[in-house]
Amino acid sequence: MKAIEEYVRSIPDFPEPGIIFRDVTSILQDAEGLHLAIDLMQEKLKDVEFDVVVGPESRGFIFGVPIAYNLHKPFIPIRKKGKLPCETVSVEYELEYGTATIEMHKDAIKPGQRVVIIDDLIATGGTNEAMVKLIEGLGGKVVKTVFLMELAGLNGRDRLEGYDVDAVITYPGK
Numbered sequence: 001m002k003a004i005e006e007y008v009r010s011i012p013d014f015p016e017p018g019i020i021f022r023d024v025t026s027i028l029q030d031a032e033g034l035h036l037a038i039d040l041m042q043e044k045l046k047d048v049e050f051d052v053v054v055g056p057e058s059r060g061f062i063f064g065v066p067i068a069y070n071l072h073k074p075f076i077p078i079r080k081k082g083k084l085p086c087e088t089v090s091v092e093y094e095l096e097y098g099t100a101t102i103e104m105h106k107d108a109i110k111p112g113q114r115v116v117i118i119d120d121l122i123a124t125g126g127t128n129e130a131m132v133k134l135i136e137g138l139g140g141k142v143v144k145t146v147f148l149m150e151l152a153g154l155n156g157r158d159r160l161e162g163y164d165v166d167a168v169i170t171y172p173g174k
Ligand SMILES: O=P(O)(O)OC[C@H]1O[C@H](OP(=O)(O)OP(=O)(O)O)[C@H](O)[C@@H]1O
Pocket: 056, 057, 058, 059, 060, 119, 120, 121, 122, 123, 124, 125, 126, 127, 128, 156
């Protein structure tokens, strides 16, 4: 059996010079790779009590939905600005260059609900920090975040101090 790391394709200088892009499509296009990724992420939740899974557009959807489905929990999408049709809460956050805005439906999370965040990768941690703001703004409690990959050299965890953050694969650099 191949290790999960072997399914990740790494592309130097994409989308810009100096970035090593950790591609999940090479995992998804292999049936064994897809199973392994979902199983290993789900394993991180085996002792966690929670009510809902939240995942960000778009790669958070890919991994969040099967985990929510397997564990019989609802899935709440966080989307990029302007995509959700009902009343939303939104937060602007910093990208490596410029800013972005993400949104969630206002009625998606009820006060007191225990939330697990699922995403493919943590780089600077900006996306995760923004998601935590949205969830907590609605009264939810973020009990754990599970990533498939962590770029430890970017110190994204520093922005998530006090939160339970876990990753299946840790790359030491950026
Ligand atoms: O830790 P950060 O520095 O915030 O970066 C990590 C985020 O960036 C990527 O998503 P992206 O916004 O590129 O959107 P995509 O999933 O639609 O490609 C990735 O899927 C994470 O959500």
